[in-house]
Amino acid sequence: MAAPSPRWPLAAVLIVASAPVGAVDWSVSGFFSQRIEATSNSGLDGEGGVVGAISDLGMAFRLATPTTQWTLAPGVRGALYTGPGDDGSLDDFGFRFNGSVAHQAPRSSTTASFSVIPDSTTFSDFDSGGNSRNRNTTQITYSANMGYSYNINEINSLSLTAFGRRRDFTEQSADLEPSLSFGGGATWRRELDPATAGSLGFTVTRFTADSLEDPESLSYEVRAGLDRQLSPRATLGGTLGVALVDSERNRVRPGGTVREDDLSPSFVGDLTLSYAAAPDTRYTFGLSQSIDQNTDGTVESRASVSAGVQHSINRRSRAGLTGRLGFNNPVFDDGGDTSDQITLSVQPAYFYALTPNWDASLGYALRVEDANGVETSHQVFFQISRGLSFLP
Numbered sequence: 001m002a003a004p005s006p007r008w009p010l011a012a013v014l015i016v017a018s019a020p021v022g023a024v025d026w027s028v029s030g031f032f033s034q035r036i037e038a039t040s041n042s043g044l045d046g047e048g049g050v051v052g053a054i055s056d057l058g059m060a061f062r063l064a065t066p067t068t069q070w071t072l073a074p075g076v077r078g079a080l081y082t083g084p085g086d087d088g089s090l091d092d093f094g095f096r097f098n099g100s101v102a103h104q105a106p107r108s109s110t111t112a113s114f115s116v117i118p119d120s121t122t123f124s125d126f127d128s129g130g131n132s133r134n135r136n137t138t139q140i141t142y143s144a145n146m147g148y149s150y151n152i153n154e155i156n157s158l159s160l161t162a163f164g165r166r167r168d169f170t171e172q173s174a175d176l177e178p179s180l181s182f183g184g185g186a187t188w189r190r191e192l193d194p195a196t197a198g199s200l201g202f203t204v205t206r207f208t209a210d211s212l213e214d215p216e217s218l219s220y221e222v223r224a225g226l227d228r229q230l231s232p233r234a235t236l237g238g239t240l241g242v243a244l245v246d247s248e249r250n251r252v253r254p255g256g257t258v259r260e261d262d263l264s265p266s267f268v269g270d271l272t273l274s275y276a277a278a279p280d281t282r283y284t285f286g287l288s289q290s291i292d293q294n295t296d297g298t299v300e301s302r303a304s305v306s307a308g309v310q311h312s313i314n315r316r317s318r319a320g321l322t323g324r325l326g327f328n329n330p331v332f333d334d335g336g337d338t339s340d341q342i343t344l345s346v347q348p349a350y351f352y353a354l355t356p357n358w359d360a361s362l363g364y365a366l367r368v369e370d371a372n373g374v375e376t377s378h379q380v381f382f383q384i385s386r387g388l389s390f391l392p
Contacts, residue, residue, distance in 0.1 A: 023065050026391055030059045033385035041085070041377045043122060043136070048084030055079075058096075067105065073098040077118070089136040094118030108150045115143045121169075121176075121295055137171040139295065155191040160184070161203075167295070177297035179209040185221075199225035199239070209297025217247040217299045217331075219291050221268055238271035243291050245331050247299060262332045266291070266301055280312040291331065303327045316353040323347075344368040360384045 033056045040049040058075030074097050081090040100113040121139040142165065149159040164182035185203030192198055200223070207217040223241030230236055248261040271287040286306040294300050308322040322345075329340040349363030365379040 025064045027062045027064075028059070028389075028391040029062075030057070030388035030390065031385060032057050032388070033383060035381060035383040037379055037381040039085075039377060039379040041375060042083075042090070043085060047087075050081045050083035050085045050090060052079055052081040052090065068101065068103045071098070071100045079120070090120065092118070092120055092138055094138060094140075108148065110149075111145075111147045113143075113145045115141075117141045117143070137169055137173075137176065139176075140168045140170075142166040142168075157189045159187045159189065161186075167293075169295075175296045177209040177211045177295070179207065179293050179295075179297045181205060181207045181293055183219075195229040197227045199223075199227075201225070201239070201241075205291070207293050207297075207299050209293070211297055213249040213251070215247065215249040215297055215299075217245055219299070220244045220246075221291070223268065233276040235274045236272070238269065238287075240267070240269040242266070243268045245291060245299060247332055264331050266331070282310050284308045284310075294328070294330075299331045300328050301331055317351065319348070319350050321346075321348045340371075342370040354384075357388070358384065358386050 035054040035056075036052070037054070038049065038051045041047070042050045055078045056075065057077075058073060060071060060073045063070045074095065076095050077092070079090065079092040095116075096118060097116045098113070099115070100111065103110045118138050118140045120136050122136055144164045146162045147159065148161075149157060151157045162182075162184040165180070167179050169176040169178065183203060183205035185201055187199055187201035189197060189199040201221075203219075203221040203223075205219045205221075207215075207219070209215050221241055221243045223239040225237070225239035227237040228235070243266050245264045245266070246261070247264070248259055250257050251260045266289075268289050268291060269287075270289070271285075273285045275283045277283060284307065287304070288306075289301070289303045291299065292302055304324055304326040306322070306324040308320065310318060310320045312318045324343075324345050326343045327340070328343075345365065345367050347363060347365040349361055351359065351361045353359050361381075361383045363381055365381070367377040367379070369375050369377075
């Protein structure tokens with residue numbers, strides 16, 4: 001299903017186009033990719049495998065002045081599947097859009113972005129026999145972000161952020177609740193020495209969902225951060241803090257519907273370590289703990305551990321291996337209709353530059369999920385892509 005096409009970027013084009021011709025640099029580029037994949041147990045429900053073809057086509061229009069850059073990037077994606085596990089819900093066609101502007105002043109910078117992204121997501125419903133099954137539908141995500149950073153002096157800076165996200169779905173289900181989240185924050189950063197920087201930040205986020213329970217949550221986060229260049233080959237960065245989630249919703253109790261309130265504290269943070277073992281090999285490791293909203297509108301705690309390695313074999317080829325272990329669980333007890341979820345994914349891949357413009361990749365992906373029972377999926381894929389340059 002096609003997402004609505006936003007109109008405001010047209011005004012941005014007209015504003016930049018009105019600048020003197022000599023003061024504007026134009027560039028127009030694009031890309032095309034075709035992916036073929038075969039997946040066993042694609043729905044993680046034991047219903048069988050599928051073979052799919054996914055096509056992506058996109059453009060990027062960039063206009064730059066000495067202090068400002070505008071980017072408009074529309075695209076289209078289509079997917080077609082067949083096989084024992086195909087119920088027709090995997091087939092997809094949709095438009096996407098990304099737009100951004102960045103302005104640089106002598107002591108400050110301002111950024112803004114907006115996107116409309118359709119994507120496939122899985123939900124549970126029941127077949128004609130009353131049996132539970134997993135199906136796919138299109139999730140359309142509208143996102144907007146704004147940021148402002150000001151350099152107070154040579155070692156201190158202040159950043160302000162504002163963000164918003166709206167999720168809609170092309171089908172209706174108890175597992176799919178349209179939701180809205182928005183908020184803002186501020187971060188102070190100080191350069192402690194040439195290799196070390198510290199930070200302190202505060203963020204407030206409001207979560208709501210269009211359901212009968214009318215849930216509303218406010219998340220307050222405070223984080224302290226540290227970034228360190230350990231050596232010419234290694235960097236370490238991370239944050240650590242606490243989050244307080246205040247949530248309320250309608251609940252059916254004996255005697256009628258009541259508005260109940262819950263308050264839950266939790267730790268939040270992230271850690272990233274990057275190490276270049278050799279000029280052609282890099283290792284990465286990451287930890288993360290955050291608060292976000294699920295597709296059913298539930299506010300949940302999300303923790304993950306990830307690791308990866310990238311190795312350049314020669315000038316035209318490279319190989320990589322990534323792995324991730326994730327833990328999702330609701331912040332509040334939802335009366336037994338939600339459960340903790342554990343996911344494991346491992347993906348080795350090989351990349352080869354066929355020509356300066358054509359690239360090919362071949363890979364395998366393992367996915368294991370434990371929500372209401374352990375399910376395993378295997379996937380092999382081949383993808384070919386081409387970058388396009390039209391202007392200059």
